[in-house]
Amino acid sequence: MYNPFAVTLLALEAQKVVELRLVKLAWGGVEGRLEAQRMVSEKISAFVEASGTLMKGGSADVVIARYREHVAANTKRLTATCPIPT
Template sequence: MLDAWYATAMLAMESQKVIELRLFKLAWGGVAGQIEAQRMVSEKIGAALEATGTLLGGGTPEAVIDRYREHVRNNVERLSGPVQPSGH
């Protein structure tokens, strides 16, 4: 039980970095901001479908949290790359 609480707390903290990086990219605007907004929505829908499939297939909430943390880690790596000018 404590492991699940810890993983959930870590997900919440790690997600803050993605939120920060995405807000920066959205505020930068331009085509890159539009692409990120579309990507964000499609990723959230995909992650929700994946989580539903995991749970319906007998997976645990902990497995869902671990997978979400993988998505967050991948987004931090992707969004931490160099900022491309939007052409304003």
């Protein structure tokens, strides 16, 4: 079983990353292209990591906690370079 509260937090936190990434993509240029590439590679990497965790017997809670760590890191990185106040 999984913790629905953690899933809700993940959804809310991920929404902020989506917002920040859309701003970066909208500004375009080299940074926008790099962000698009980073986004795709991060998604593939996160899928592989989550699959590995589950195949080794890890729980959904472990996967959710790890995703939240990735989301927090992206929020920190994107807010450090965000051109608009957040």
